[in-house]
Every structure is written in structure tokens, then in C-alpha cells.
Amino acid sequence: MQNFCVFKAYRWLLTHLVIAASIGYAATMLVAWLWQAEPTTLLRATTFGLPHVGTMITNQGIAFGIDSWLMLFFCNLTVALLIVVLVYWAQLLNPHNRDRSFLRLRRYLQKDRSAEYLLKIPIFARIQSPQLRLASFLLLAIPYIATIALGFLAGAWVGVGVVFSSSPLVALAYLLPHGIPEIAAILLACSIPVGTWMTIKPEGGNESTSESFMGIDRVLDSPQFQQNLKMIINLLLIAGLTEAYLTIQVVDMLRGS
Numbered sequence: 117m118q119n120f121c122v123f124k125a126y127r128w129l130l131t132h133l134v135i136a137a138s139i140g141y142a143a144t145m146l147v148a149w150l151w152q153a154e155p156t157t158l159l160r161a162t163t164f165g166l167p168h169v170g171t172m173i174t175n176q177g178i179a180f181g182i183d184s185w186l187m188l189f190f191c192n193l194t195v196a197l198l199i200v201v202l203v204y205w206a207q208l209l210n211p212h213n214r215d216r217s218f219l220r221l222r223r224y225l226q227k228d229r230s231a232e233y234l235l236k237i238p239i240f241a242r243i244q245s246p247q248l249r250l251a252s253f254l255l256l257a258i259p260y261i262a263t264i265a266l267g268f269l270a271g272a273w274v275g276v277g278v279v280f281s282s283s284p285l286v287a288l289a290y291l292l293p294h295g296i297p298e299i300a301a302i303l304l305a306c307s308i309p310v311g312t313w314m315t316i317k318p319e320g321g322n323e324s325t326s327e328s329f330m331g332i333d334r335v336l337d338s339p340q341f342q343q344n345l346k347m348i349i350n351l352l353l354i355a356g357l358t359e360a361y362l363t364i365q366v367v368d369m370l371r372g373s
Contacts, residue, residue, distance in 0.1 A: 119340045122304075122311030129263045129306055133299075136267025137274070144275025185360030192298060192352045196305035199259055200345065203312050203336060206251035210329035225250070245325040251332070255313035259306035266302055270295065281371075289367045294359035301351035308344055 207213075208222045231246035234253055243249040270291065277287025316331035335341055 119344075121314040122307050122340075122344065125307040125310035125314060126303060129260070129303055129310065132260070133263050133267040133270075133303065136264045137271035140268035140271025141275045142271075144272045145278065148275065148279045183360065185356040188359055189352050189356035192301065192355060193349065196302055196348050196352065199262055199302070199305040200308050200348075202254045202258055202309045203332065206254050206309075206312070207329070207332050207336060209247040209251045209254075210332070211245070211247045212326050212329065248325045248328055251329075252313060255309040259309045263303065263306050266299065270299060283370070286367060286370050289370050290363065293363045293366055294355045297351040297358065298355035301348045301355065304344060304348055304351070308341070 205225070209225055213222065230253070231250040234240040234249050239256075240249050240252055243252060273291055274284075274287050277290045278284050281287055281290075312332060312335045315335060316328040
């Protein structure tokens with residue numbers, strides 16, 4: 117059941133990622149056409165300087181003798197784990213939990229007044245428990261926002277690549293070799309919280325609140341959850357190695373041809 121929900125979430129998020137990427141690409145090309153912006157300026161504007169920051173991190177790692185692919189792997193893994201950890205944050209919101217682990221953090225989260233503002237959003241307003249309402253927001257909304265942001269960035273990168281190289285094929289070569297496993301891993305990380313939300317199907321009432329949080333516990337204890345984490349790590353390993361050693365070779369080969 118859990119893997120089915122994760123797969124369903126993956127397809128749903130992938131659809132919205134493709135739409136966001138198309139919008140990001142079209143917007144980047146429109147800006148480049150209207151204002152004739154330089155590719156470097158365009159890249160920093162459309163991606164908020166993230167490639168520049170990423171280059172700084174990899175260069176710092178190389179200065180300490182760490183291979184660039186390993187730095188890329190750990191940066192991407194950090195992002196993926198920050199998304200997956202939302203499931204653990206949702207678990208801490210369980211009002212029926214008597215475990216004293218993370219007691220201070222759990223009390224802080226359960227006093228968060230954000231749940232009150234979520235009453236204005238229909239999908240969350242029907243949930244009576246404020247703890248479950250906030251947990252649902254963490255599991256559903258934040259991964260969705262991350263997916264849309266990733267789509268915009270991917271589309272912008274392709275657009276900048278087209279402006280820089282004047283070739284859609286070369287632009288795709290900059291992104292696809294490492295981008296396919298990298299985006300797949302981040303999308304899987306986003307699908308785990310959303311799939312968890314689909315699994316628990318939160319409703320109103322105290323009884324369903326307890327059952328929903330028990331469902332989160334079952335997700336975290338399941339072998340499918342561990343398998344998905346291993347899949348994310350393997351995909352990001354492939355992406356890091358590909359970006360460090362293969363992507364530039366493919367781009368140079370296409371440019372030479």
C-alpha cells in the first residue's frame with residue numbers, strides 16, 4: 117500500500133514538475149529575447165545564484181582534497197534528506213506520543229500556531245486536530261512547493277543553456293546525463309512525505325487522529341521506507357559521478373560534432 121501511494125505521489129508530482137519546467141523554460145527564453153540578457157546574468161537571475169553557490173562549495177571541497185563528485189553527492193543528499201525528514205517532523209506532532217525523546221522539540225511543535233492559519237485552506241480546514249493539520253501541511257504542501265521550485269529551476273537551466281550554446285541539444289546535454297537520476301532522486305524524496313499523507317488519509321476526530329499518526333509510525337518502520345532511502349542514495353551517487361566525469365564530455369562531443 118505504501119509503495120503504491122509513493123508511486124501515485126511520484127506521478128502526480130512529476131506532472132506538476134514538467135509543467136513548472138515548461139513555464140520556467142518559456143519565461144527564461146522570453147526574458148532573453150526581450151532584454152538580450154547575458155547568459156551568466158540570466159543564469160544568476162533565474163536560479164537565484166544557486167549554481168554559483170554550488171561551484172563555491174565544490175571548489176572548497178576540492179581545496180580540502182575531496183573529489184567534486186563526492187561534494188555534489190553530499191549536497192544533493194542533504195537536500196533530499198531535509199525533505200524526507202518531514203515525515204519524522206510529522207511524527208513528532210503526535211499528541212498521543214508518551215515517549216520522552218525529543219520532548220522539548222515536540223512540545224514546541226505542538227504549540228505552533230501555524231495550524232490556526234491552515235483553517236483558511238479547505239484541504240486542511242476539515243481536519244479537526246491542529247497537530248494532524250500541521251502534520252498534513254508538512255507532508256503535502258512543503259514537498260509540493262519543493263517540486264515546483266525544482267521544475268522552475270530545471271526549465272530555467274535548459275533555457276540558459278539554449279541561450280548560451282544556441283543549441284537545444286547541447287543545452288539538454290548539460291542537464292540530462294546527471295539531471296535524470298538527480299531529479300528522479302529529489303522527486304522520490306518529495307514523494308515519500310506526499311505518499312505518507314496519501315497513506316494516512318487524515319480526517320477529523322480524535323480516533324482518526326490517533327490512527328493517522330499510527331500510520332506515520334508504520335511508514336517509518338516499513339522496509340519500503342528503507343528501500344526508498346537506498347534508492348535515493350544510489351540515484352544521487354550516479355548523478356554525482358555523472359556530473360563530475362561524464363556531462364562535460366558529452367557536451368564537448370556534441371559541440372565537436
